[in-house]
Amino acid sequence: MILLDTYALLWAVNDPRRLSRAAYEAIQSAVAQGGLAISGITLWELSCLIAHGALEIAQAPEDFLNKISSHTAVLPITAKIAALAYQLPEEYPSDPADRLIGATAWASAIPLITKDRAIRASATFKTIW
Secondary structure, X not given: OEEEOHHHHHHHHHOHHHOOHHHHHXXXXXXXXXXXXXXXXXXXXHHHHHHOOOOOOOOOHHHHHHHHHHOOEEEOOOHHHHHHHOOOOOOOOOOHHHHHHHHHHHHHOOOEEOOOHHHXXXXXXXXXX
């Protein structure tokens, strides 16, 4: 199983050419094995992008989010993940969504697909790009 950050998810769905070769191959392998996951906070981030006009969709937001959820495992924000989000190194990005996504990967012991250099530099958990 692998975890996708919000933009990796969007690129995988809308523009796979924006993914690195390693990220694309990891996603294809995970899809074939039924092991593609997102953090619950990713659904909220997608909602924010839609609400602010940064993500245009052709259906109702809830229908879009349900479609995304039907193709991935949505990992909930647990007490452990919430606590780990603020145990990440100080240099880790301070954005709460980034911290919760990273903590989800860390708590679940699964790699995170992300282009974010600061997250990848953390080395707290495995990343793929």
